[in-house]
Amino acid sequence: MENTAIQIVKTFQDAGYEAYFAGGSVRDLLMGHEPKDYDIATSAKPDEIEAIIEGMHLESKSIPIGKQFGVILGIVHGHEFEIATFRSDSSTSDGRRPDAVIFTSAKEDAVRRDFTINGLFYDPFQKKVVDFVGGQKDIQQKRIRFIGEPHERVKEDHLRILRAIRFKNQFEFKYHPTTEKAIQELGHLIKDISWERIRDELNKMMLSGRRASAIDELVELGIMPHLIPEFMQTEGVDQPHQYHQEGDVMQHLLKALHDVPEEWVELDLLWAVLLHDIGKPATFELAPDRIRFDGHAGMSAQMARKILKRLKFSKASITKITWMIDHHMTIALIPKMKRLHQVNLFLHPWFEDLMKLHWCDEHGSIPIDLSLYETIMGLYEEFKNEKLLEDHSQPKLNGDEIMALTGLKPGPRIQEILHLLREAQLEGQVTTKEEAEGFVRGVGEG
Numbered sequence: 001m002e003n004t005a006i007q008i009v010k011t012f013q014d015a016g017y018e019a020y021f022a023g024g025s026v027r028d029l030l031m032g033h034e035p036k037d038y039d040i041a042t043s044a045k046p047d048e049i050e051a052i053i054e055g056m057h058l059e060s061k062s063i064p065i066g067k068q069f070g071v072i073l074g075i076v077h078g079h080e081f082e083i084a085t086f087r088s089d090s091s092t093s094d095g096r097r098p099d100a101v102i103f104t105s106a107k108e109d110a111v112r113r114d115f116t117i118n119g120l121f122y123d124p125f126q127k128k129v130v131d132f133v134g135g136q137k138d139i140q141q142k143r144i145r146f147i148g149e150p151h152e153r154v155k156e157d158h159l160r161i162l163r164a165i166r167f168k169n170q171f172e173f174k175y176h177p178t179t180e181k182a183i184q185e186l187g188h189l190i191k192d193i194s195w196e197r198i199r200d201e202l203n204k205m206m207l208s209g210r211r212a213s214a215i216d217e218l219v220e221l222g223i224m225p226h227l228i229p230e231f232m233q234t235e236g237v238d239q240p241h242q243y244h245q246e247g248d249v250m251q252h253l254l255k256a257l258h259d260v261p262e263e264w265v266e267l268d269l270l271w272a273v274l275l276h277d278i279g280k281p282a283t284f285e286l287a288p289d290r291i292r293f294d295g296h297a298g299m300s301a302q303m304a305r306k307i308l309k310r311l312k313f314s315k316a317s318i319t320k321i322t323w324m325i326d327h328h329m330t331i332a333l334i335p336k337m338k339r340l341h342q343v344n345l346f347l348h349p350w351f352e353d354l355m356k357l358h359w360c361d362e363h364g365s366i367p368i369d370l371s372l373y374e375t376i377m378g379l380y381e382e383f384k385n386e387k388l389l390e391d392h393s394q395p396k397l398n399g400d401e402i403m404a405l406t407g408l409k410p411g412p413r414i415q416e417i418l419h420l421l422r423e424a425q426l427e428g429q430v431t432t433k434e435e436a437e438g439f440v441r442g443v444g445e446g
Contacts, residue, residue, distance in 0.1 A: 004077045005038035006124045011056055013125070018043040018086070018106060020121035020130060027117045030129070030139055031171070040083045041109055041121060046070055049083050069101050088112050089156070107132045114153055114160050115167065116145045142173040150182035158189040161223060162201040169205070169214040184221055191226045198227060199311040206270045212258035215274065219250070230303055231274075233281040240290040245366040249280045256364025264356050268317050272324040272353075273360045275304040301326035320350060324357050331358045334376050340423040346383045355380070395421045396436040405440050417443055 005021065012019035021029075022041035029035060044052065046067045053062040053074040063073040070085035086109040087101045106121060110132040113119040117139055121130035129136060133147050144167055146153040146160075154160050161183055168175055175183070190198070205214040218224040225232050234249035246255050256273050279299030285292045301322040308318045331354070334342055345351055359373050397405075399414050402421075408414060420443055424430040430439050 001038065001079045002035075004079050005040065005081060008040055008053075008056070008074065008076060008081060008083070009124055011052060012040075012042050012044055015044070015052060017048070020106070020123055022084070022109075022121050023113070023118050026120040026122040026129065027135070027139065029122065030120070030136065038081055040074075040081055041086055041106065042083060043086055043106070045085055045103060046072055049074070049085065053083070070103060106130065111147055113147055114157070114163060116147055117167070119147050138176075142171070143176050144168045144171075144173050144179055145176035146179045146182065150178050151186060154182050154186045154189065158186075158193050159197055159201060161187055161190050162198070162205070165214055165217050165221070165223070166201065166205045166208065169210040169217060170208040172210065180221075183223075187221060187223045188226060190223060195310060195312045199313065202227070202311070203267055206267060206274075207265060209262070211260075211270065212254045215257065216254055228307055230278055230307060234278065237281045237284060238291055239280075240292075242290070243365060246364065249277055252364045253277055254364075255366075256360045259363035260360050268320045269324075269353055269356055269360075271304075271308070271313075271317075272321045272328075272357050273364075275307065275321070276300055276325045276328050276357060276361060278303045278307070297326055297329040320353070323350060324354050327354055328357055328361060331355075331376065332372060335372075335379065338423070342379065343383065346380055351380075396425065396430065396433045397421060397440060401437075402440050405437060406443075 005025075009019045009021065019040060019042040020026075022039045025035035025038045042049065046064070049072045050062040050064070053060050053072065053076065056076055059078075060074070060076045063075070065071055065073045065082075070087045072083050074081045074083045085103050086106050088104045088108040089101055089112050110119040110121065110130075113133075115138075116133045116135040118135070119131075119133040120135040122128070123130065134145075138145050144164055146164075164175070164179060164183055167173065205211055208214065215224075218227065219232070219235070231250070231253075234253060237249040239247075239249060239252065244252055246252055253274060253276075256276075257270065260270060260273060277293075277296060277300055279296045279302070280293045282299050282303075283293045283296040285294065304325050305318060305322050308321060313321075330345075334345065337345075345354075348354075355373065355377065358376075359370070362368055362370055362373060395418050397418075399410070399418065402414055402417050403409065406417070408417075417440060421430065421436060421439060424439055425436070430436050
C-alpha cells in the first residue's frame with residue numbers, strides 16, 4: 001500500500017502539483033508505527049485529482065466522496081486513498097461540517113486541522129517532513145495540543161473532545177495545558193454530536209490498547225455523564241470486600257476492561273465487559289450477611305440494551321452483548337447442571353464468548369479466582385473431546401420410529417419423547433439404539 005501511495009504522490013508531482021502524505025500516516029511514520037492508511041494532500045483541484053487518478057492505471061478510478069469539500073477517493077491497485085485539495089474551512093454552524101471550504105495552500109491546510117500531531121505533511125521523495133504547526137516537537141515531547149486556539153478547534157467540531165482523549169491515551173501522551181482546559185470547559189458540547197459519531201469514536205477507544213484508561217478519563221474530565229450517565233452510577237457503589245478488594249463497581253468494570261487479552265479484542269465482548277455489572281447500583285442490597293446484588297445480571301442486560309440502542313448499535317450486536325450480560329451469572333450453575341442443560345450451553349454459538357466475559361469478570365476482581373473458569377472449561381473440553389455434538393446430541397431414534405414403537409400418532413407427545421430421549425442420551429442412560437428403543441417403549445407406556 002505504501003508503494004502505491006508513493007506512486008500517487010509522484011504522479012501528482014510529475015504533473016506539476018504539490019503533493020504529500022498527510023495527517024495520521026505522517027504521525028504514525030514518525031512514531032515508528034505502520035500506517036493503517038495513507039491520506040494525500042495536494043494543490044490539485046478536485047477535477048484535476050479525478051483526471052489524474054483515472055489516468056494512472058486501467059483499473060484506477062475516482063469516487064467523489066466529498067468533492068464539495070475537495071475530497072476524492074482514489075482507488076489504485078485495489079487500495080483506497082483519500083486525496084484532498086489543500087483547503088481552509090469557513091465557520092461551522094453544526095459543530096461538525098464547515099459551512100464552506102476555500103482551496104488554498106499547504107500551510108493554510110495544516111493550520112485548519114485538529115491536533116499538531118495530525119497537521120504534518122511528508123514528501124516521500126525528498127524524505128522531508130513539512131511542519132507548519134510544531135507537530136514534530138509535540139511528538140517528541142509526547143504531547144497532545146490543539147492547533148491554534150483550543151476553544152475554537154473544539155467549537156468547529158465537538159467530536160474533537162473525544163478524539164483528544166483517544167489519542168492521549170492510545171499514545172500514552174499528556175495534554176498541553178490549554179488543550180486540557182478547553183476539553184474540561186467545553187466537554188458539555190459533546191451532547192450536540194450525533195450518537196452514531198459518538199459510537200464510532202468510543203469504539204475506536206475500546207479497540208485501543210489503553211481502553212480502560214480512556215474510559216476512566218472520560219469520567220475524570222466530566223465527559224461520561226453526557227455519554228453513558230448510567231456508568232457514573234457505578235462510582236462509589238460498594239461490593240462485598242471478600243470478593244472485591246479492588247474497590248467499587250466502577251473500579252471493577254475498569255479493571256475487567258483493562259485485563260481483556262489482546263487476542264480477545266472484539267467490540268461485542270469489550271462492550272459486554274464494560275456493561276456487565278451496570279445494573280448493580282439498581283440492585284444493591286445490604287443484607288445481614290453481606291452486600292448483595294440479586295438479579296443484577298438481568299437488570300444489567302436491560303440497561304445495556306437501552307445504552308446500546310441510544311448509541312445506535314446494530315440489532316445483532318445488541319442481541320449478542322445483552323445475551324452475554326444476561327447469562328454471566330449463569331456460569332456458576334454450570335458444574336451442577338444436568339448434562340442436557342450443560343450441552344445446550346456448550347452448543348450455543350456464543351458460549352466461548354460468554355466464558356471470555358467470565359474470565360474478564362474474574363480478572364476485574366481482587367483476589368482473582370479462576371477455579372470456576374478452569375472447571376467449566378475442563379467440562380467443555382471434555383464435551384468437545386467426546387464429540388457429544390456428533391454422538392449424543394441427536395436422538396438415536398426419529399419421530400417415525402417412535403410412533404412405530406409406541407403406536408402414538410403425530411403430535412406434541414412425540415416431541416416430548418424425543419426431548420426425553422435426548423436428555424437420557426446426554427446423561428449416559430442410553431448409549432445404543434437398542435437401549436433407546438427400550439427407553440421409548442417405557443416412556444410410551446407411561
